[in-house]
Amino acid sequence: MAKSIQQALRAMEVVVGDNHVLSDPGTLEKYSLNMLTVENIAPAGVVKPDSVEEVQDILKIANQYKVGIWPISTGQNHGYGMACAAKPGNIILDFARMNRILEVNPDLAYALVEPGVTYIQLYKYLQKNKIPLWIDCPSGSPESSLVGNTTERGVGYTPMAEHFLFSCGMEVVLADGKILRTGTGPLPGTKTWQIFKWGFGPYLDGMFTASNFGIVTKLGLWLMPEPPAYEPMGIVFNNPDDIDRIIEILRPLKINNVIQNGAAVTHVRKSLGHAAVWGGSKEILPKVGRRFDYTPEVLKELKDTYNLGNWNSSFALYGLPEIIQIHKKIIKDAFSSMSNYRFVDSSEMSDSPYWQAREKIMRGEPLSEFDMSDWVGQAGSLWISPVAPVQHEHVTTQIEIAKDTCAKHGFKYSAELIVGSGRDLHHIIWLMFDRSDMDERQRAHQCVGEMIDRYCEVGYLPYRTNVAFSDHIMKKLGLFREICHDLKRLFDPNGILSPGKSGIDLHD
Ligand code: ADP
Secondary structure, eight states: OOHHHHHHHHHHHHHHOGGGEEOOHHHHHHHHOOSSSSOOOOOSEEEOOOSHHHHHHHHHHHHHHTOOEEEESSSOOTTTTTTOOSSTTOEEEEGGGOOOEEEEETTTTEEEEOTTOBHHHHHHHHHHTTOOEEOOOOSSOTTSBHHHHHHTTOBOSSTTOBTTTTEEEEEEEOTTSOEEEOTTTTSTTOSOTTTOSSOSSSOOGGGGSSSSSOEEEEEEEEOEEOOSEEEEEEEEEOOGGGHHHHHHHHHHHHHTTSSOSOEEEEEHHHHHHHHHHHTTOTTHHHHHTTTTOOOHHHHHHHHHHHTOOSEEEEEEEEEOHHHHHHHHHHHHHHHTTOOSEEEEOHHHHTTSHHHHHHHHHTTTOOOOOGGGGGGGSSEEEEEEOBEEESSHHHHHHHHHHHHHHHHHTTOOOOEEEEEOSSSEEEEEEEEEEETTOHHHHHHHHHHHHHHHHHHHHTTOOBSOOOTTTHHHHHTTSTHHHHHHHHHHHHHOTTOOBSTTGGGOOTTO
8 A cells, every 4th residue: 555545544533533544455445446447446444434524634645645535425336336436546535424404394394314314214203203204315235324325316106206406505525625514504593505506606516426526424315205095006017018108108197297297118028026025035136046047938838926017117106195096097008008017006006016016116215136136147237227218219229229239249128218308218238247257247347338338429418327336437528628628727626636536537
């Protein structure tokens, strides 16, 4: 380890206490692990602050010794990197100790949290204190953080699925240790920090998402008042080619807010994975095999058992019971022109672990889908996430590209389509592979790179990627990349914050 890093770690011990600075081999290995196509990425050490003041001091030391700092909130960024940095030799700033729920306002339906607060923690807090507010969570892990997911612009499954859209007011520690509050936060004694997003003058919050311009140490999040009624709905589609029709029918329902939440359309391979994990039904796995190499008979048996089709759509209705019934009729009528499909009503959902879990997550109960990664051997799992307009021609083009590229490299297509606003669709393609099999890992690497290239060539930008491919995407963005680097020089002239995050690195 370079002397400057050793000196920086010793200086950080004075700030946080020596038991909160770790550099033993076991810890370094834990924080280097990832599920990607690249080698593990080893940090130089891990520091766990307990206060904003400690974060300020740590950044001052990092500037003095010119060492890289990589913040993680809980390090559960599965599919995109986990706790590891983009490059080796950084100090991981782990916010596990800064996990305070600072405020929940039941009347104005918001929370103010520190970075280490997890989805399950806030969920349990609301339950325990009988506060009738719902959270919105991603499906990855209940132990992931609201701040990490929101700064990564993650999405969930309730009407408040776009997490950054429903955030309000940040506290950010800049690379030089200064504290910036966004929105109305700069006004001493502000009464509207978590109420009014835009503040006065330029709106800066977006700059601190998916970037390396600052470290978010507090975040306001709007929560959803528990509705008077909630009705989850599922639809099982048996014809694989019906995705065109499904998309065309969903768009007006979503764009007109008949369906209020993030409506998902899930491919059967991913639905089977969910069914296996969410129900603890490990008996599914031996039947589908490590590479989904099941026979049509086995697929039919599994679909029958778990009430699944080739595509499975889930969404929910929220509000007054009378309005829900009206919306339900509109939705049922909208799909009536199709054939070979059936609705899964809420009364049937408890019979299948897949639908049971969908019912939970659409009312904000955190779930984990990540045991699935052990399925194929040493966990290799990543997500390729291009965004598509909610129009059938775009969605089918994207699916064709994914299927074709997967097949070329010996993988099978598995994905979920999440219709967010009714205009945009997140196409989350899930590549699972065995990291211990070097040939498979290499093929997965080529597959991801090629898929990203093919999507970008025809105008579909991924909304997010893993730490190994950030640079690959950013290099396609011309002037935008240059401006990001100009901003980086302004905010962080020594380039100490998250070097390589989103392909922004002054040392490249
Ligand atoms: P999760 O909440 O899913 O566990 P992580 O903690 O792994 O997410 O964070 C995902 C990524 O988000 C990190 O690699 C980092 O780049 C960024 N990030 C996490 N926490 C912060 C933070 N407090 N401020 C700025 N960026 C952050």
